[in-house]
Amino acid sequence: MSNINTNIPLFIEVDSTRCQGHNRCYLICPELIDVDDFGLAQVISNDPIPKNLIEKAVLAMENCPEFAISISEVKPQNK
């Protein structure tokens, strides 16, 4: 947490080639992440992470067993 600057817009992204449907991110942060019928995680919005959810977003990233979640200053491409 300490190395994250919350004053700049941050985006959360799920790498669908790595996600195996553990659903840990969905349990931790359902405000930002949804899961489909096959258990795969999807980011709900491509907007910056609201400030009050940054801590939860970081936990979602840090608990993914497949290292499929990233948080960065780069806005994800629209799919």
Next chain:
Amino acid sequence: MTQSKNGPVLNWDEDFDHADPEYNKNIHPLWEKMRQKCPMHHTLRYGGTWLPLSYEMVRAIAYDTEHFTSEGIIVSQDRPIVPRPAGAAPPITSDPPFHTQARRLLLPPFSSKKIALLEDDIRQLCNDQLDKLIINPDKPVIDVSRNYARFIPLKVIVKMVGLPPEDSELLFSFIKSIIEDVNLSPDQLMENRNTLDSYLDIQIAEHREHPRDDLISYLIGAEVDERPLDAQHIRGTIALMFIAGVDTTWSMIGSTIWHLASNPEDLNKLLQDPELMDSAIEEFLRAYAPVTMARLVTEDFNFFGHELKQDEWILVPYPAANRDPEMFDDAKSVHLDRKVNRHASFGLGIHRCIGSNLARLELKIAITEFIKRFPKFKLLDPNGVEWSHGQIRGPRKLEILIQGD
């Protein structure tokens, strides 16, 4: 197959046997000692078996489906009879690309949103089971493994799959024969599998005549590449669901209650702060992960400096990966409020446990309801606990003493 070895273990570093009763009993100190000597161990048992103990190696095996086939996932004296890519119990015994389709079929009924609908039923079932416990006021002792933990996953899965609830004890005996009795002769192993197959064939035939809303009927009606599943596939998947769906969660509930009975301070923390439950459940899953998987080596090759031979077994001890100090801070201690916990208890890669959402829900409710009913308890005799044998680890006899306020 190279020569096999049998008999009691004399040297755990060079001749371990994961099915020896002493193994599961002492697993964490044993692994710690073995890991300090070398992160990889080998034995001639079962025609050659490897045991990697680092998170890094466990992860590498899980991701490498070329060198490690899932055709065999339970180390035993014989070798699988149903060949790849399907294997005997799709999708757990399957390799890609067949695996992808067999798995995709099963994902929707086990998705977290479908499973969440079962919450009230599971809570009711736990309470019914607690009501049934016979407690002698003069000696308030219950065997939590036998009389509580094992019934929760069994009753849930029997209903989902569509097996007769009155067959509970028979189903438990099948589970034991497949998971624990791995040291029998190939003939006996074959006989055990045939008995299970015959039982499942009767259940499937009955469902073909009277289809209903359960997973057996779902599989009978399912298609892959516009073709119905063959009989072996249906049978194997049903066996997988009730075997993998019971032994594992039963073990997890038992181990968690074992921990709480041995660590009253953690029991009190949970009672005082119910919001701790979610992180505590993940921490129990990390510290007491019940499932060690296995693979067969597909060809001779060098893995992290070790010469693996074709057709040898390799154990995939996710519970050891979970206690690797390189991966987890203070790995050997239980911290109920552990925030960062990338545990591998449900596996890694394409074979992530399909029942993970169900297992997590059953575990959480079973523990919540149990400590609500019995807020104070301890082990009757720490040396009297009996642990399972083989790749699924959990207490099979767990007598606890219920204490008053």
